[in-house]
Amino acid sequence: MAAMFICIALTSSSVAGTYTNQIPVGLDDLLHRVETATIPVQKEYSMTVHQTVMQIQAAASTAFLVGQQQPIEEEEFSATCSTSGSVRAVKGLSAKRISQRMNNSSSNGLHLILTFNPVAALRHLAALKSSTISADVYDGVPCTKVSGTDKGFGFVLYVSKSDSTIRRQIILKATDTLFDSSFIYTNHSGLYAPLHVTTTKPANGIQIIQDFSCHTL
Numbered sequence: 001m002a003a004m005f006i007c008i009a010l011t012s013s014s015v016a017g018t019y020t021n022q023i024p025v026g027l028d029d030l031l032h033r034v035e036t037a038t039i040p041v042q043k044e045y046s047m048t049v050h051q052t053v054m055q056i057q058a059a060a061s062t063a064f065l066v067g068q069q070q071p072i073e074e075e076e077f078s079a080t081c082s083t084s085g086s087v088r089a090v091k092g093l094s095a096k097r098i099s100q101r102m103n104n105s106s107s108n109g110l111h112l113i114l115t116f117n118p119v120a121a122l123r124h125l126a127a128l129k130s131s132t133i134s135a136d137v138y139d140g141v142p143c144t145k146v147s148g149t150d151k152g153f154g155f156v157l158y159v160s161k162s163d164s165t166i167r168r169q170i171i172l173k174a175t176d177t178l179f180d181s182s183f184i185y186t187n188h189s190g191l192y193a194p195l196h197v198t199t200t201k202p203a204n205g206i207q208i209i210q211d212f213s214c215h216t217l
Contacts, residue, residue: 027125028126030122030126030133030146034159034166037163037191037192038085038119038166038185038192039084040081040082041083045081045193045215045216045217046090046216047215049078049211049212050075050210051076051211052073052208053074053208053209054069054070054071054206054207054208055069055070055207056069056200072206075093075094076092077090077091078093081193084117084120085119086120116169116197119166121171122146122159125146125147130149132148133145139182141160141161141167142160144159144161145158152173154170154172155170155171157169165183165185166183167183168180168183169181180199180202181199182198184197188217189217191217193217195211196209196210196211
């Protein structure tokens with residue numbers, strides 16, 4: 001189930017604020033605003049992604065991550081954003097292994113590629129009668145927080161009230177966080193496209209940082 005919304009694949013190429021009481025959700029309007037703000041209507045667009053995979057030191061706490069992260073690899077690839085809102089890698093451009101545990105290599109090795117579709121998660125939550133909504137703040141931005149569970153997986157999304165972009169996505173299995181992603185966007189002629197995405201997988205201390213450029217909008 002979680003793989004529908006965020007996935008790490010092998011290929012060769014702080015929340016602040018106060019919670020309000022949760023209430024049953026009619027999410028159709030929120031979903032429509034997010035789709036209008038972030039999804040290309042007529043055709044997909046392409047972009048270049050620079051990705052850095054980091055290993056967070058096991059002893060490092062969230063408050064002391066600076067200087068406690070070790071890069072494992074860096075790479076660049078071309079990606080597309082489809083009319084469904086899915087961002088996926090289509091071609092590897094370059095890659096470099098950095099970790100001392102690995103040999104430095106060119107783009108012939110295996111590399112971690114991250115794809116994501118937070119809008120799909122919001123669509124899924126909108127279809128669940130058990131989803132809930134509350135007002136919250138993420139990274140200083142007033143947001144609508146949407147939460148729901150399905151078949152043992154939990155989904156939490158923070159949607160900016162000002163521009164209708166999804167700023168954070170958390171995927172859980174039971175009470176354990178599988179992925180925690182934050183999103184920063186850039187405005188291209190009224191459409192918000194991804195600019196910077198950070199995803200952390202607490203189970204193995206992996207953090208994936210993606211910077212997007214050269215959007216063909």
